[in-house]
Amino acid sequence: MEPTRSEDHAIVDLVDVLLREGAVLQADVVVTVADVPLIGINLRAAIAGMTTMTEYGIFTEWDEEIRKRPERRSELGTRPSPSMSDDER
Amino acid sequence: MSGAESSTEFEEGRYLYCAIRAEDAPSLSVEGIEGGSVTVLAQDGIGAVVQPVESLFDSDDLTQVQRWLLSHQRVVDAASDAFGTPVPFRFDTIIKGDDQRVREWIDERATELADALDALSGRWEYRIELRWDENAAREEIVAEDEELSDLESRIDEASEGTGYLLEKQYEQHLGERLQDQRADLGGTLYDRVADYADAVETLDRQTTLLDAEGDDSDDETLEPVVRLSVLAHEDDEEAIGDVLEEFASQPEFDVRFTGPWPPYSHAPTIGNGGGSEG
Numbered sequence: 190m191e192p193t194r195s196e197d198h199a200i201v202d203l204v205d206v207l208l209r210e211g212a213v214l215q216a217d218v219v220v221t222v223a224d225v226p227l228i229g230i231n232l233r234a235a236i237a238g239m240t241t242m243t244e245y246g247i248f249t250e251w252d253e254e255i256r257k258r259p260e261r262r263s264e265l266g267t268r269p270s271p272s273m274s275d276d277e278r
Numbered sequence: 279m280s281g282a283e284s285s286t287e288f289e290e291g292r293y294l295y296c297a298i299r300a301e302d303a304p305s306l307s308v309e310g311i312e313g314g315s316v317t318v319l320a321q322d323g324i325g326a327v328v329q330p331v332e333s334l335f336d337s338d339d340l341t342q343v344q345r346w347l348l349s350h351q352r353v354v355d356a357a358s359d360a361f362g363t364p365v366p367f368r369f370d371t372i373i374k375g376d377d378q379r380v381r382e383w384i385d386e387r388a389t390e391l392a393d394a395l396d397a398l399s400g401r402w403e404y405r406i407e408l409r410w411d412e413n414a415a416r417e418e419i420v421a422e423d424e425e426l427s428d429l430e431s432r433i434d435e436a437s438e439g440t441g442y443l444l445e446k447q448y449e450q451h452l453g454e455r456l457q458d459q460r461a462d463l464g465g466t467l468y469d470r471v472a473d474y475a476d477a478v479e480t481l482d483r484q485t486t487l488l489d490a491e492g493d494d495s496d497d498e499t500l501e502p503v504v505r506l507s508v509l510a511h512e513d514d515e516e517a518i519g520d521v522l523e524e525f526a527s528q529p530e531f532d533v534r535f536t537g538p539w540p541p542y543s544h545a546p547t548i549g550n551g552g553g554s555e556g
Contacts, residue, residue: 190519190526192404192537202405202536206507207347211368212297212394212545 290373292319292328295353296364296540297391300325308356311335311349318357319377321384324391327357327364328331328373328380334366335370343476354540363401365394366540387548394546401476402538404508406463406516408467408525412501419455426451464504470521471506474514477544481505482555500532509544 192202293311300320310316310329318325335346350369357364373380384391420426429448433441464480472478481507512520519535524531 190523190533190535192515192519192535193538194539203351203539204344204347206403206405206539206542207351207369210542210545211371211549212365 288393289332290374290376291331291374292326292377292380293331294367294371294373295327295329296348296357297395298325298327298357298361298364298368299323299395300361304360306353306356306360308353309343309349310353311346316353316356317377319380319384321381321390322388324384324388324395325361326373326380327353328377329353331372334372356405358540362379363395364399364540365391365398365545366371366542367545376415390546390548394548397492397546398509398541399542399545401509401511401541402515403541403543404510404515404535405466406471406506406508406518406522406536406541407501407534408463408503408505409534410463410503410530411499413499414530415459416452419452419459423451423455426455446498461502462501467521467525468506470524471508471518474517475508476511477509479543482509496542503531507543508537509541512538 293314295310295316298318300318301323303320304318304325305326306316306318308316312335314329314331316327316329318327320326335343337343337346347369354364354366374381426448429444429451433444433448436444467476468480508518515538522533522535525531
């Protein structure tokens with residue numbers, strides 16, 4: 190199984206992580222908005238709208254760049270079945 | 279920027295994307311946020327990937343914010359491709375001042391930055407989400423748990439009032455059993471992945487997106503069991519993928535594996551103890 194960056198949930202992961210994480214600077218010279226409520230609210234709302242982004246084509250360029258990167262395809266496809274046949278428990 | 283604190287006001291600033299290893303002042307051919315020009319300012323063998331800005335990126339226009347985030351990531355990706363694993367900074371991190379001020383900042387923080395770059399070298403962040411069909415898991419517990427079937431028969435025979443209390447007890451017990459199973463599974467996955475990772479962190483089970491949307495429309499019944507953020511060397515990516523394959527190949531599980539990302543979740547605080555802010 191290989192990691193992917195080209196699916197919707199990968200984009201969600203990215204946005205999630207980009208807003209909440211990353212090296213934090215602490216110094217007089219630094220401005221960082223991450224903890225300022227103003228943008229926090231905006232960005233949370235922005236995330237809520239992420240799923241519609243592909244529909245509006247915002248990801249097109251992004252998508253193309255992703256595809257240019259070394260091929261990384263998910264081998265997923267397993268789906269949960271209604272009844273579990275695992276007898277281990 | 280209404281009501282902005284004085285600390286967020288500046289006339290000239292440099293938006294800081296990431297820090298990288300760089301000797302001279304290499305060029306980086308990528309467009310910044312809002313089409314801004316991106317440069318690498320080098321000092322002491324460390325480069326800061328920056329873009330001149332006069333204000334924060336802040337907007338009520340969600341589409342615009344989304345574009346900014348993707349632009350930010352595009353720049354960090356380009357820097358990663360050119361210079362290896364960066365120390366990625368959080369969105370909207372800005373150093374007040376000009377290029378010279380940034381070089382001074384690198385100089386002041388050279389040891390910390392170098393340590394962080396060394397620690398992260400060749401390593402990337404991977405995100406893993408294990409999901410299961412929670413209804414099926416619930417049904418299986420109901421079918422096998424003796425305490426639950428005992429409660430069920432007592433509920434059938436009980437008066438309305440007692441029955442109500444027993445039902446509450448039933449739901450609570452079932453909830454606890456489900457939580458036990460989640461913890462077991464999550465713990466197992468965590469341990470297996472940790473064998474190949476430098477760091478593993480458990481994240482909230484819900485992504486921000488799911489929280490905000492309130493549902494997961496593309497995947498009817500799948501519920502997250504555990505979400506992990508993993509810092510691992512690129513050479514160990516395959517081994518982690520093999521571990522995940524073991525889970526993904528079982529019909530009751532679905533595994534999401536994303537990356538490699540710049541190590542956002544595993545980046546340090548730079549300047550700790552040096553700042554005057556509380």
